[in-house]
Amino acid sequence: MSVNCLIAYCSMSGNTEEIAETIGEGIRKAGANVDIKDILMVDVKDLLDYDGILLGAYTWGDGDLPDEFLDFYDDMDQISLKGKKAVAFGSCDSSYEHRGGAVDRLTEKLVELEADLVLTGLKIDLSPTEAEKEQCVQFGIDFVEKVGLGD
Template sequence: MKDVLLVYASMSGNTEAIADLIEEGLKEEKVNVTKIDVIDCDPDMLNAFNAIVLGAYTWGDGELPDEFLDLYDEMATLDLSDKQFAVFGSGDTAYEIFCGAVDLLEAMVEERNGVVAQQGLKIELSPDGEEEECKEFGRQFAKTVNLKTSV
C-alpha cells in the first residue's frame, strides 16, 4: 500500500472540500493518506513521502495564497527528484489568470526535479457538481503512483 501526503490551503472551504473528495478517491484505491493544512506542514514532510498532492486556491492576480508562501519558498531549497506530484486548486474565471496557483506549484515541482504525474485539476470556485471529477483525480493519481512503483 502506498502513502500519499495531501497538503492544501483553503480560505472559504472550497479547496478543503476538493481535498476531501480527492482523499476519498485515493482511499478507494487503497492508499494511505496523510492530509494536512499547509500551515501545519513542515517542509521536511515533503522529504518523507514519494507521492504528494498539493492544493491551493488562487489569490489576487494568479498568485499563491499567503499561507502557502512559506512552504513554496522552502520547496525552492529541496531536491524533489523521484517524487511524484499532483496539483489541484480552486479559482474564479472572473480573473484573468484562472487557478494560477496550480501552475505556480507545478512549475516549482518541475524546477526542483519532481515529476508532475498528471495534469493539474482546476475547479471553478467550489466542487459542487464536480465531486466525481475530484474523486477521479485522486483515483487516477493513486493508479499512477502504484504503476510507477510496481516491480
C-alpha cells in the same frame, strides 16, 4: 507494501479543503494511504516522507499563491523532489484573467524541484459541484494508478 500520499493545501472559504478531502476519498478507494493537512501544519521536509505529493491552493489576486502558502513555497527550494510523484490542484474563479494561477505556480515549482508530475493540475471553479466532486474522486484514483501505488 503500504504507500503513503500527502495532500497539503490551504483554503480560505473551504472550497480547496473540500476538493482536498474529495481527492483523498479517491486515493483511499484506490488502496493507498493519505494524510490530508493544512499547509500551515506541514514542514517542507515532510514531503520527503511520502511516495505521492498533492499540493493544493486557491488562487489569490492576480494569479498568485495565497499568503499562507508563501513561506512553504519559498522553503521548497531547500529540497529535491526527484523521484517523487506529484501534482497540484486548487479552487479557481474563471471570472479572473489568471484562472488557477496558484495551480500553475505550484506545478512549475514541482517541475523545478524535479518531481515526476503524473497528471495535469486540477482546477475547479469555486465550490465543486456534484459532477466535479466525482471528478475529484477520479483524480485521486488516477493519481494512485499513475504512480502504481494501488494494491
